[in-house]
Structures are given as C-alpha cells and as structure tokens.
Amino acid sequence: MFPLNAVLYPGVSVPLHVFEDRYRALVHHLLRTDDPSRRLFGSVAIREGYEVGDHGNQSLYRVGVRLQLTDVEARPDGTFDIVAVGRDRIQLDRLLTSGDYPVGEVTLLPGQEAEVPAEIVEQARATFTAYRHVLRSIAGDPLQGDLPSDPTYLSWTLAACTPLPMGERQQLLEASDAAERLVLVTELLRAELRAMNVITSLPATEVARTKWSPN
Template identity: 40%
Template sequence: MTERLPLFPLGTVLYPGLVLPLNVFEERYRRLVADLVAGEEPFRFGVVAIRDGRDVAPTGVDQGSQALAGLGPDPAHALFPVGCVAEIASVEQRKDGGYDLIATGTTRFQVESFDATGPYLTAEVERLPEAAGDEAAVLAQAVERLFRAYQKRLAGARESSVTGLQELPDDPMVLSYLVAAASVLDTGDKQRLLTAESAADRLTAELALLRRENAVLAKLPSLPAVELTRQAFNPN
C-alpha cells in the first residue's frame, strides 16, 4: 500500500531512530512545513538523498532550494529511490518566516513515483519492512568491537578525546543504524546501508566498511588526508 509524502532532498542519508535538525528558509520548503503544521499530527515528510556529484548545501541547513534546483526534469535520476520518513518533534517559526525544526527518522520507504508539479516535490512511497536477519546478534558484537576501535582512531585523527562515549545499544537493528549514521562515509556507502534488507545484512556491510576505514585511519595521520585519499587508497 502506498502513501503520498512531501519530500525534502538532502545531501545526506537519514536513518530510522536518528535525529535531523533543519533550518528551513527557502520559500518552497517554508510552504512544505506550513502545510504540514496546518494539518493533523504527526507531521511527516520524506528525506531522500541526492546522488553524489551534485552541488548541494551543507548538511543541517536549508539544502532543499539548491537540491531541487539541481535535480533536473526527472528527479528519479538525481535522487536515490529509498529514503526515510521524518517525523517533526519540534518546530518553531522565526521572525523572517523560516523554520527551525527537529525531526526524527522513523521508517524506510521505497519511492514508487515522483511528482514535481506542485510547489515542492512529493512522491508515492511504500514503507519497507524491518527484519533482524540471521546471526544479527553475533554480527552486532563484532561490529561494536570494530566501531569502538574506529571511534578511537577517528578521534586520534581529529586530535580529540574519546572520553565520555555513550553506551551502544544492545538491539542489533538500532546498533546497525547508529553505526551507519556515526561513521564518516560517502553518500553511496551510507545509502547502501540504508537499503540493506535486514539488520544482519547491514551489520555485515558495516564490518567490511569499518575494516576498510580502520585500515585507512591506521595508515594516515590526519582526517583531511583520509578524506582526500580514501578513494585512491586500497588497504591490503
């Protein structure tokens, strides 16, 4: 069964359970938020990531205007087909007419069709089920160990402290999304983690990605160098 959602294209991937702050100041997205809050709660919209190689605004600010302007005549070519429903937890209208809002990712969806004829992009979407998959608990333990090592190496590259790290969740599904959100990966890798069919599949992919990232961080002294050379570096 499909439903229609207004869409907010972003240069990042939103996962279920993760928080998304947005500063909305462009007119079409003011209209989107105004239409949502004029209706009944819960206020929901869809977040879809823009494919790599397009010029978008930084994460956390009003990326929508630049995003939509660069999508071209067919959003299906510019946007990934799997996104995440965002539910607004708080919204405040500023004096300039824009909005500061905080939303939380809730459910993944598959886009069935886009509609760019209105004041902002909408889509017919179908919610995707969540499954733990085989050996999810065992995989989660392995991912947690690698992720802890990754956090320490990443903090070292940034010359920051890892003191006060919060406890990681026991639920393999929740852990899989938290690791996906907290890892420094390109949009393509993050999108592949979002589209994994089960937590076990996502955790398996994260094992490979964390091994790769740990190898890179172990070889390179600083985070900018990591980001600049990651694609060219092929660890053994």
C-alpha cells in the same frame, strides 16, 4: 518530500534549517496537521545536484526514509529550525515538483526482524570501538554515550555516526536487515581503519580512492 545532500536513517534525529520557499510551504502544511504523529514527510539523498535553487537536485537515490516532524521553531524572517526523527524506510517511485512543495509517490519498505547472530553483533561493536578510539584523536568522539544493545538500533546507530562517503552510507540504508547492515558496516569500518593508518582524514577511504595531482 525533502531531498537532502545526506543519507538519513530510521530512529535517528536530524536538525534542519528550512529557508527555501517550497520547503517552508511543506512545514506550513505539516503544521496544519492536528495530530503530531501524522506530521510525516519523506527524504531521499541527492545523488547529483544541490538542495537549493531552481535547477536543484538532478538525480536522487530511490531508497530514503519517512520522517516525523517533532520540533519546530519559527524565525522572524519566515524560516524554520526543525527537528525530525526517522521512522521507517521508503522507496521513491515518482517525484512530483509542480506544486508548492515536492510530493513523492512512495512505497513503504517493511523492516526485517530476523534474529541477528551474537558474533555479528560483537564484531560490529568491537570494530566500532576500535574506530571510535582512533577517531577521537582526529575529530572527537562520533557518539555520545554507550552503544545500544538492540541489534537493529545498533545497526542504525553505527550507520548514522560513522563518517563514510555518501554511496557507502546509502548502501547501509538499503541493506535488507540488521544482520546484513552490521556485517557491511563492520567491513566498511575495517577498511576505514586500514586507510587511516596511512592517511589521517575523514573518510580516509574516499581520500585513498581519489587520484592525486601535484597541481
């Protein structure tokens, strides 16, 4: 297991710099696996705490992703730069930290392949297009290229490239299927657009909910 201060999604690649001893040990373990398709590890987002240090994460979200290690670059100082891609969702039932690296007892969460109504897909695409247009003037384009046509991959793409607060990103990961996820991301993007009309920041909704102090 490799807990992170980030919510990851299936189908999305993530680059990581690995420098802590326990996660370097994890990479060494994965590289000893001859079959690249079996170089798998899990990640869940850290609800409270930090990625590094003896005290580290104090509270973890239970739903995360299983990732496949795809690229590794070993550095002279013993650290690694790696790339991993999300495969599927997992539920963390128990985390064991007594070994060389964290090990999780997990349950694979099945993907729901129910048909997504066309109007839900179109609403999500249109809302993200409007959000993308506004975002370009603040922080640049959040997505390179065109939106995918497949509803499931579209739902993961919108979730991944939208700068939302951690809790809302976790909600998107925990949504039961693509239709629920697209409806939710559409609602969240609309709320962001409304807030960005008042406060030009990312994510605007998080700033709008923060108590303001003149000090």
